[in-house]
Amino acid sequence: MQFGMYLVDNGLLSTQAFYKALKLQMRSRPQLGTMAIQTRRLTVKQMFIILQEQCDTPQQMFGEIAIRLGYLTNEDLNQLLDEQSRHMASLRDVLVEHGFLSADVIDQQYAAYRQSTRQAEPELELANA
Secondary structure, eight states: OHHHHHHHHTTSSOHHHHHHHHHHHHHTSOOHHHHHHHTTSSOHHHHHHHHHHHHHOTTSOHHHHHHHTTSSOHHHHHHHHHHHHHTSOOHHHHHHHTTSSOHHHHHHHHHHHHHHHHHHHHHHHHHHO
16 A cells, blocks of 8 residues: 555556556455355355345445354454455556556566665654654
8 A cells, every 4th residue: 555655656656546456456355255155164055144134234344244143253254354365466466457557667666665665764763762
């Protein structure tokens, strides 16, 4: 997220393009219910019960409903969420795949971003001393 803001701040990506890229990145995540079935934490029937419940209470998240119904534990949900985030496309991949920026530009800018964050760390330490 911070690297994306760096790209916006440096004029390489518009705010709208960054927002669109984040939405595309979020869509690349596997669905929690599908992952729970694949890892045998839920049955298909349980998943459909949760989805039906979610239609009745759309403000509740899938995982919250699964825990409330006793189908998943907090630990199960945390493991699934960790796994889900690991399978999400990186911002770099989304930006390149959808033509926002070239891989070379992103790699150059990422190196500059890392350099700028390393230089900012000693300044923060001095400010906090």
